[in-house]
Amino acid sequence: GAGVSQSPSNKxxxxxxxxxxxxxxxxxxxxxxxxxxxxxxxxxxLIYFQGNSAPDKSGLPSDRFSAERTGESVSTLTIQRTQxxxxxxxxxxxxxxxxxxxxxxxxxxxxRLTVL
Amino acid sequence: xxxxxxxxEMTATEGAIVQINCTYQTSGFNGLFWYQQHAGExxxxxxxxVLDGLEEKGRFSSFLSRSKxxxxxxxxxxxxxxxxxxxxxxxxxxxxSKIIFGSGTRLSIRP
Numbered sequence: 001g002a003g004v005s006q007s008p009s010n011k012x013x014x015x016x017x018x019x020x021x022x023x024x025x026x027x028x029x030x031x032x033x034x035x036x037x038x039x040x041x042x043x044x045x046l047i048y049f050q051g052n053s054a055p056d057k058s059g060l061p062s063d064r065f066s067a068e069r070t071g072e073s074v075s076t077l078t079i080q081r082t083q084x085x086x087x088x089x090x091x092x093x094x095x096x097x098x099x100x101x102x103x104x105x106x107x108x109x110x111x112r113l114t115v116l
Numbered sequence: 117x118x119x120x121x122x123x124x125e126m127t128a129t130e131g132a133i134v135q136i137n138c139t140y141q142t143s144g145f146n147g148l149f150w151y152q153q154h155a156g157e158x159x160x161x162x163x164x165x166v167l168d169g170l171e172e173k174g175r176f177s178s179f180l181s182r183s184k185x186x187x188x189x190x191x192x193x194x195x196x197x198x199x200x201x202x203x204x205x206x207x208x209x210x211x212x213s214k215i216i217f218g219s220g221t222r223l224s225i226r227p
Binding site: 056104106107 | 214
């Protein structure tokens with residue numbers, strides 16, 4: 001597709017279960033970001049992938065969170081042993097390389113995670 | 117690290133003008149973005165400033181002063197559909213040029 005695609009759009013899980021969220025960026029975009037947005041809050045940076053460089057994981061809140069990206073394509077965000085505080089919308093965004101225009105972010109529609 | 121501050125909420129009247137301010141502190145500044153986010157939707161790109169000055173795009177303008185660590189988004193001829201959150205975001209120039217967002221300003225437009 002032409003835009004950033006995320007799945008699932010909605011996920012309800014029980015506390016303690018693992019979840020995997022998927023992001024398919026715009027073709028050709030070298031940069032990929034994951035953000036978390038709690039209800040009524042701003043975007044909290046989680047992790048950033050740029051090409052083949054080591055990812056910037058400085059925003060991951062705990063070792064229960066991890067993310068992978070295959071080359072310059074699909075990324076998965078995994079949350080292990082989910083807690084109720086993990087309930088949020090997880091937004092993925094991709095951009096072309098900085099220097100190629102503004103390098104603005106294009107966002108997916110997000111994955112809404114509810115942990116019961 | 118980075119610190120990005122913007123007002124939490126603002127209210128304005130339909131047809132009027134509103135200015136949303138954003139101040140930031142960061143090393144290696146490499147651009148500032150404004151995004152609009154309607155409730156329940158993904159953010160959409162509004163503007164980008166990397167040099168000092170004013171960028172105008174229709175009813176929206178964005179200003180940047182790098183020496184002051186300051187930007188504003190100016191919305192003219194406000195419409196009810198402009199009710200949304202406005203997010204200021206800063207990119208750092210480094211080996212990993214990540215983009216960090218402020219907490220956003222929730223703008224309400226009244227008739």
